Amino acid sequence: MTGLDHLTDEANAIAAQDDVSRLAHLAEDHWIDYPRARAILEELERLVRSPERTRMPGLLIHGESNIGKSMIIQKFLRAHPAREFNTETGFLQVDVIAVEMPSAPQERRLYGQLLMALNAPYRPGDRLAAVEFTALTLLRKVAPRMIVVDEVHNLLAGSAHEQRSSLNLLKFLSNQIKCAVVVLGTRDALAAMQTDPQIASRFPGIEIPRWQENEDFRGFLAGFERQLPLRQPSRIATNRAMVSVIMNATGGITGQVSELLSRAAEAAIRSKRECITLDLLRDAAGRRLAA
Ligand SMILES: Nc1ncnc2c1ncn2[C@@H]1O[C@H](COP(=O)(O)OP(=O)(O)O)[C@@H](O)[C@H]1O
Ligand SMILES: [Mg+2]
Structure with missing residues (x-):
């Protein structure tokens, strides 16, 4: 099969395969670049390179659930994988350590998450002082950037005391390990962090907003279409009716846009239409509402 120029090279290769492989490809997430994500990735690159200083910089990335926050971190982590052993320290060289705020936000559990991210043993029953000591010792050796x-909105599941001590722990880590601390969460996270002016000033916020019907959104849709393994172009981004259906059905939430387009693409493969049409899209959107 010759190349299809409406697709990326990868999608081109998949488009030539059988329906089973193509449907499997649809079920996976594929990174699509868009300006806000690009700006955040650039900011993360800047932060990971920032030299040691007394007050290390932080960042709060906030947006609704399913908007694309974790995808950005996954993308960033792929660019900063663990490197070879540092022969001086005997530790794996890791520039970026990523964890989740535990759903019961206690310092001990957050230290536990860090230990697990470092492949270090952690028993949930261990006492705070012991876990803290091990985590800090290891982190100083590994020296992540x-x-x-x-x-981080899981903070709100905790008592006022737990919230405060977890927030202070973030600041403490940044001071002790001399690394940048980046947190991600919903608007609730923003609210929790703003309760403390010191924390708020330490973690300037950047939002990933819902999509609007504009050039950025059309760009995202065009990028999305380029990685769908369909043999005919759908030209979604330049089709006003299709863009409106997508906007109305998803409310501009990235995860829902992705789900809707994947469902419509699946129908395009199964029906042998080989492109997403307004009808297939309406159908897929209708089934979503019915579900
Ligand atoms: N840059 C992107 N490219 C392609 N799909 C994306 C992108 N960002 C988000 N998505 C889609 O949205 C879904 C939700 O994203 P996620 O990062 O998990 O949201 P959040 O962490 O904000 O809840 C992903 O599983 C994926 O389908
Ligand atoms: Mg997430």
């Missing part, structure tokens, strides 16, 4: 804490 950045610690990422996702799902």
Whole structure:
């Protein structure tokens, strides 16, 4: 099969395969670049390179659930994988350590998450002082340039005391390990962090908003279409009716856009239409509402 120029090279290769492989490809997430994500990735690159200083910089990435926060961190982590053993310290060289705020936000559990991210033993029953000591000792040896804490809105599940001590722990880590700390969460996370002016000033916020019907969104849709393994172009981004259906059905939430387009693409393969049409899209959107 000759190349299809409406597709990326990877999608081109998949488009030539049988329906089973193509449907499997649809079920996976594929990174699509868009300006806000690009700006955040650039900021993360800047932070991971920032030299040691007394007050290390932080960042709060916030947006609704399913908007694409964790995808950005996954993308960033792929660019910063663990490297070879550092022969001086005997530790794996890791620039970025990523964990999630535990759903019961206690310092001990957050240290536990860090230990697990470092492949270090952690028994949930261990006492705070012991876990803290081990985690800090290890972190100083590994000396990451950045610690990422996702799902930081889980803070709100804790008591006022737990919230405060977990927030202070983030600041403490950044001071002790001399690394940038990046947190991600919903608007609730923003609210929790703003209760403390010191924390708020330490973690300037950047939002991933819902999509609007504009050039950025059309760009995202065009990028999405290029990685769908369909043999005919759908030209979604330049089709006003299709863009409106997508916007209305998804409310501009990235995860829902992705789900809708994947469902429509699946129908395009099964029906042998080989492109997403307005009808297939309406159908897929209708089934979503019915579900
Ligand atoms: N840059 C992107 N490229 C392609 N799909 C994306 C992108 N960002 C988000 N998505 C889609 O949205 C879904 C939800 O994204 P996720 O990062 O898990 O959201 P959040 O962490 O904000 O809840 C992903 O599983 C994926 O299908
Ligand atoms: Mg997430």
